[in-house]
Amino acid sequence: MNLSNVRKVFQKEIRETLRDRRTLLIMLVLPVFLYPALMVLVQQLVLIGRRSLEEQPVSVSVSGASEPAFAYLAGDSALKVARAAAPDPALLETGGADAVVRFSPADSASQSQAVLVYFDASRDRSRRAREVVTDRLEQWGDSVLANRLRAQGLPRSFATPLAVADTSVASAERLGGYALGRFLPPLLIIMTLLGAFFPAIDLTAGEKERGTLETLLTTPVPAREIVAGKFLTVCATAMTTALLNMVSMLLTFQSGVFQLTHATDLNFSIPLATGGLVILLMLPLAVFFAAIALGIAVRAQSFKEAQNHLTPMQFATIVPMYLPMIPGISLSYPVALVPIGGIAVLFRELMGGSVAAGPAVVAVGAMIVYAVLALRFAAKMFGREEVLFGGASGSKEAAGFGERVKAWRGSVQEVPRPSESLALVGLVGLLYFYLGIRLQITGLEQGLFAAQWLLLGLPAVLFATLGPYRTRATLALRAPAPRSLLAAALIMVGGVPVGWGLGWLQGLFLDIPEDFLKMFQQLLTADTPGRFAWLILLIAITPAICEELVFRGVLLQGLSRELSMQKAVIGSALVFAAFHLSFETVIRFLPTFWLGLLMAYVVWHTRSLFASMLMHFINNATAVVLVTTTGLQAHIFGPTGAPRWIALAISAVCLVSGLYLLPRRRADGFGHDPTPAGAPAAAS
Amino acid sequence: MIVFDGLSKWYGDIAAVSDLSLRVPPGEVYALLGANGAGKTTALRCLATLLAPTGGTASVAGFDIRSDPLDVRRNLGFLAASMGLYQRLTPRELLHYFGGLQGIPDDQRGARVEDMISFFDLTSFADRLCGKLSTGQRQRVSIARAILHDPPALVLDEPTLGLDLLSGDVIYRFIDAVRARGRAVLFSTHQMSEVELLADRVGIIAGGRLVAEGTIEEILTQSGESNLAKAFLQIVREAA
Incomplete structure (x- = not known):
């Protein structure tokens, strides 16, 4: 990379940015003038209100x-x-x-x-x-x-045999740090985000709108050097904005205005070393926001469109940003891994004066990893010409919604596009949220049964049959070879204990709710043969059909149309795990993701949904059998709840044998043609 | 020398440019004509290495757009229809910036920028922000930017779009001047009068394909029409 070019782009962008009133307003004026004034105003209003009361x-x-x-x-x-x-x-x-x-x-x-x-x-x-x-x-x-x-x-003391009193040993500085730690991190994060927001749009979509990006890309400078220069600019504005906000806010607090008006006895100061550390830690955060904002904004063709594209990013930031304000949240390992949230809680701990070293390192490391991934995303976006120039003229955006639906209905496709598959999963998710939970509360087990068939299985089948697709290809309804079925069964028999192991490992970091375990055990315990048969139907057969139709059927087939095997398998497994996470609990995410990986991998190679139906059945039926047969559990699980080594060893042999037996296919698809009907060979 | 060699560009199942072949030797001005959406801009963007061709190739000064994109850019002056000026930079700052990116050495850049400012008569507004310039002034700055590095080939996408007669005349005189200096010039336009005034040869593109090519006289003879506008309409209708 030619750093001289990066420097030239950076210098020019900074010069233009500093001449942009909107950016200057957010970066300089807001924190330096308006913000302290606002703080004092709010504080005065509170005092006036309190006095009147x-x-x-x-x-x-x-x-x-x-x-x-x-x-x-x-x-x-x-x-x-x-x-x-x-x-x-x-x-x-x-x-x-x-x-x-x-x-x-x-x-x-x-x-x-x-x-x-x-x-x-x-x-x-x-x-x-x-x-x-x-x-x-x-x-x-x-x-x-x-x-x-x-x-x-x-x-008098007769009535108070025990005179209880308490006193806090926290100094005014420490209390001030504790209070600052609760509300300063969200503010710093939102200001970093805002500092990246407008420059990122201006330097990408804004350039496109003004036609300057096209000119810039005709210079003999590789796109990566242009991206690097722009990225450094956005990063610098984000950091500067956050830094000025922090300094301005601390100066406001330390000005004595609160002591003067007796609003509080706290001392809002942060030691220099802590402040320096917080600023240092803001760097990966600024890198993350700058890269994500650039990567998203460059897809837009205009400033306004970029603002719309970036709005979800703002919403997505809000939830983790407020983690430090939630009572009881501390910097544990799982919290440290939460994007943005981990670093926000770390800010709070630093300001409060007590930090656990292990989770702090994990929080910083994770944020750096997220920032690097975001940078890769931005670089990738800049390398795509359809992103830079919006594709062919007369593109789909020009057509109205009705026309697009009509065009979709009139098209002939082997399997759905990834976006269409994801749309179905989104719809099914909403249906399950609004109706499925209600059905389960009112109808209990029968409600669960109805929810699976009506809200998962039926929509998937309707989508595949009524949409402009080949139904059998979309649902992967292909008879498997006996060897494929044997391989699938072995892989799942081997994979299930690994899933338990993952669940146990996860339990070392995340508490498993007792209520959830009890509810799960009650649901899966069969005390009569009739109950056992019903549970097999409800817990093993029904999800094996309904969930497979959605996740390894429509979703995996759709993703496989345009994505590589690895991306399609991982993507479908993530959605599968997230679907279970949404409506149950966080502890099932990792094991469910693992099972989703195995089943998607097998379906990708065998091209048959029946293989994953068998696997799903084996997994769920095993749970019913194990919970019902307590004697069997002792052979498989040790006293700590972890699977015994012998069980893991047997499962490893099964897994390896299954993978060995599994017939492989080349990465040329399910016989799907990835290009639209009628496309020329040159375009495929 | 500009060469298109069977260049094609597909967007899904839409052919924006199909098997385009043409040559513009040094010292020639070549006008590319076509209706809106005919594929002119796509072809020029492929030549400028902004878009990757789906098939075929093109070259500038002997450098292939597929294998030597950076050398192509070094040897090409590209003027987009949108002009592409930074609103918050002055013409002088803009020329310095692009001069740096084009690799003009630091010790020569200042003199080169001043030459351009003088040649295109930018002095009176060289330190005013580009966002505050008139359309004609902006177009002069854009052209100065495009030829700052003195490239052997020039691509001008609708260079007189939105200009009045006086400003247009500056462009005409500029094109004449670079032709005289042996530069290859490829420009697209909808103005038949400026084609008649400037072009040595003409290519007509319709549906992404080159459907007619030659001198103005050859085009008129081929179509049997008396003027270029009628000839253009005749050829495009026949190709549809």
Whole structure:
């Protein structure tokens, strides 16, 4: 790579970027001026609101109180007390009172009196009324107790045999760091994203729209050097934006404005070393955002289109970005692996002053890996001419939706395109979400049975038969050779224990919910032969048909049309695992992915869905048999729950034998023609 | 020398350019005519190595677009229909930038840029942002950018699009000048008058195929028409 060219592109892009008002606004003006002003404004508004709540007395309706108790409450200037004959909580609705207090008649035996405070938790004034009234009533109770003790000649301490108190050892700095760690990471991340967002669009789709990219690509500079220069520019703006935001925010906090207005006693400062580390860790984050934004934006033909393309990326960032704000989330190994989220939680731990070294290294390493993958994605996008020039004129985008559907219905295809297959899986996923869960809640096992057939199997069959495809090819309904079936069975018999092993390994990092295990065991336990037969039908046969039609049928066949074997197999397995993840629990992801890999690999080579139906049946039926036959479990699983070595060894032999026996096919497809009907040989 | 040798470009089952062969020797101006969507821009983009051909090949100054794309770009001045100027750079900055990317040595670049500014009379607006220039001024900057590295071959995609007569005249005089300096010029246009004014030879492209080629007189004779516009329509209709 010629670094001189990269430098020239970078320098030119930076110069243009610094002349772009929109970028300057987000990169410089927003953090330096607007942001501190906004923070102070919000803080002032909060103070004003709090004062108005505290200064105006809250109105309380009291019923059943003794004269002394009523007089005690009425004498408090924070309360405006009115006596009522009976408690009327409706006053809270009409605004007649902020709280309603009901004194029950005193119990003469216990000499205790119950007091109930009605309030409206959705109104600030009502919550304040409850706070004040409860406090005053406790004070009144204390004074009654004190009188009783005095009458008995007992000291006050008699009523408090154990005086409990607590005190936090955290310094004001540490508390400030803890508070900063909760809300600063999301802010830094969103600012890094915004810092990459507009430059990425301007340097790609913007260039296309203005026609400059075409000119640039006619210079004797390889595309990778142009991408590198643009990437460095986006990265630099993202980093600068985040850095300025952080500095500006810390300066705002340290200006003393909060202490001046007594808004808080916390000290919002971050040690220099921590700040430096956070900035350093933002680098992979900036690389990640810059590369992803460039890779996505370059696909668009205009600025507006690029904004639309990048919107999902913004949404996808929001969830992991807020991980540090979720109570109870700490930097464990699984959290460290979450893209963006892992680094966000690491920021929080750093600012709070306590970091676990292992997960921290994993979080940084994972983010670097994601950043490298994103860079590869961006470089790949720039290398595609249809991405740079939008393909042929009169492309599909020009046609209306109706025309496109008509064209789709009128086309003749061997199997669906990947996008069409994924659309079916998406539709099935939505159906399962909206109807399947409801069916399972109301119909229990029968509901699960109905959901599988009606929401998975039926849509797949309808899609393959009513769409412009060859049904048998789309569903891979090809009779397998006996050797293929034997190989498939051996591979699954060998693969199942490996799946258990993966599940066990995963359990070392992720807690398996007890409730889930119990529910799973209850579902799979057969105490009568009739129940066993039903479970085999429900758990083994039904998914083996319905799920296979969707995932190794429509999905795998569609992906195989345009993707290599590896990508199609891995892609279908990921979707299969994600489908189970969505509606069950995270612990099934890895084992399900593994099984999905095996089944897709076998179907790709045998070209027969019946092979994977057999495999799916073997896997699920094994679970039913094992749970029902507890004696068998002891032979297979050790005391820790991990599969015994002997079981793993036998399964390895089966797996290897199955793979050896499996008939291979060349990577020229299922007999599918990857090109559209009528395409010339030169174009294929 | 510009050579197209059986070049084809397919988008799926659509042929944008089909088996295109033509030659533009040094010192010749060749006009490529065709209706919108006929494949002119695709052919020129393939020559500029922006698009990879599906079949056949092309070369510039003896460098093949498939095997030596960077050498092709070094020897080609390409003017896109969109002009391609950076709105937030001045003409002087823009010429320095492209001069650097074209590999003009640092010690020669400044002088070369000033030559271009002087030759195309850009001095009065050389330090104004390109986004604030008129269409004619922008086109002059674009041409200066395209020939900054003094390439032996020039490709101009609709160079007078949107220009008034005065600005168009600057382009005509420029094309005459580079022809005189022995450069091969291939340009596409819809203006028959400028073809008659400038072109030594003409190629007519329809449905991605070259359906007629020759001097203007040969084209008129072939079609039996009295002027180029009628001849063009006749040939394109026959090819459809």
